[in-house]
Amino acid sequence: MKNRYLFLLLLFIAIGFHSCTKTEHFEVIAPNRMIEYKVVNLQDTVIYGAIDNENNTITVYVPFYLGMAVIQPEITVETGAALETEVLPVELDNTVQSYKVRGADGSSRIYQLHIIQQNTPFLSLVWSTGQPTAAPGNQIVQMGPYDAPFFASLYGDFQSTNTSTLTFALINKVTGDTIRPSLATAEIMANNSSSLPLIADYLLNGITVPDDVDSGYYDVEVGFLGHKELAPAPLHVQYHAPIFAPLWSAKVATPGGEINFAAATAPFQYLFIDPKSATTILDGKTFEFAIQSSSTKRNLVLKVPEDFPRGEHGVVPFTFQFGEWSVIELNVPLTINAR
Known part of the structure; x- marks a missing residue:
């Protein structure tokens, strides 16, 4: 019996010794960290x-x-x-x-x-009041009494006035086309003025609708600091009938030369949309002033007919047609010099 116990004791010692001397192999970490x-x-x-x-x-x-x-x-x-x-x-x-x-x-x-x-969980956008409207070439506005424009703002939980991450898109609700206005004059302001409605802590304004945007309703998508959110109401883009800026001096040109007209800028920036014709009657004869390709929506350029009489004509009655709007009549001081 003693021999049996001795044998078992030696066996356990041998097993323990073997387990203590076993070598573990670890995975080599590649030197590319x-x-x-x-x-x-x-x-x-x-x-x-x-x-x-x-x-x-x-x-x-x-x-x-x-x-x-x-x-x-x-x-x-x-x-x-x-x-x-x-x-x-x-x-x-x-x-x-x-x-x-x-x-x-x-x-x-x-x-x-x-x-x-x-970031904050949401931008929580809200318009300042009512249904926002806009005319191409103008900032987003809210129409007030007697069609007086008030600039509308988007309020939200921006938590910063830095516009470096700001994005702004107008998405046509019918076509799905996306327009991205310039953000050069956009600003986010802390709403700490007693003259502003206490809707939210920050407001966004100073964004102008591009001149070439079609009329209709647009979803307004604002991106900021990783958020993207639609404003709670769409923006209604509407065109205004063209209006000429005041004429402070006579238009002076030569036969075959050019005269130009600026669009009015108050109370809105008006635009010359779809110009079709410009004519005048002098001494019973009708003259058509050709609309030049260099015209823009803010500046109308006309070519003086070659046979238009020379001289200082005082005030000449012009008739303009833009798109489907009513005819516009404008008295234009005009002097045509000899070449």
Whole structure:
């Protein structure tokens, strides 16, 4: 019996010794890792991206109050590795940016970039009052009493006055066509004025409808800091009948030369839509002034007939036809000099 116990004891000792001396083999980590990703286009600070070497991702969190439109990365890889992707600025809505790192051993790794904008949940857009209207060439307005225009604004929870990430689109409700007005004069303002309605903390205004937009109803889509939201009511685009700017001096030209007329700018920016004809009667004879191709919706250019009489004619009655609007009559001081 003692021999049996001794044999079992020696057997357990042998097994324990064998288990203690067993060699574990760990997977070799390829030398192709990114070790730092930071955003450097901020004043006095940087943002560090979170690098996940298991899932091969980089996550960058961008707070809304920084008002950033793009990030400029600076990337560090481990010793001996090389970054094979060119490091360029990345727009905040970019969802396809990746980076390839190649190790000294020839192995490679591709990281996918994720940019997460830390914003308010919604823009919560609301018009200042009623149904907003607009005429091409003008800012968005709300019509007041006696057709007096009041500029309308979009209020919302913008939480920033920086317009660098702002987008604005008019989407035709019938055709689906998308118009993107210039944002050169757009502004987001903090609503801290006692003269403004207390609808929301911020308002957006200063956006002009392009001259060539068709009439009709348009959904208004605002993009800002990663949000995209439709305004609660569509914008009604309507044309105004053309009106000429006041004539402060005589039109002076030569036969075959040109005279031009500006569209009125008050109380709206009026436009010359679909000009068809411009005629005048002098000494019982009708003369047609040809509409030139250099005309724009804000400036009408006419060619003086070759046989139009020379001289200072004082006030000459002109008749203009634009589209289907009523005929416009205008007295024009006119002087035609000899060549």
